[in-house]
Amino acid sequence: MTTSVGSPVNLEKLLDRAVNALSSIDGVYTRSDTNQKREIIGSIYSEKLVFSESGYRTT
Numbered sequence: 001m002t003t004s005v006g007s008p009v010n011l012e013k014l015l016d017r018a019v020n021a022l023s024s025i026d027g028v029y030t031r032s033d034t035n036q037k038r039e040i041i042g043s044i045y046s047e048k049l050v051f052s053e054s055g056y057r058t059t
Helices: 011-023 026-029 034-042
Strands: 049-052 055-059
Touching: 011 034, 026 034, 034 049
Parallel strands: none
Antiparallel strands: 049 055
């Protein structure tokens, strides 16, 4: 497998990093800034989350 610019991709290394991140998603989330937290939540919920002063909801 190669990237769009032709450099090789170490798929096993990418999979290991993904599995490690997913197995400790709580810690990753806790250490993340607001934008990263929104990305994590967005990858879990298929609907868009809307945040307001009183809470949040899906659209």
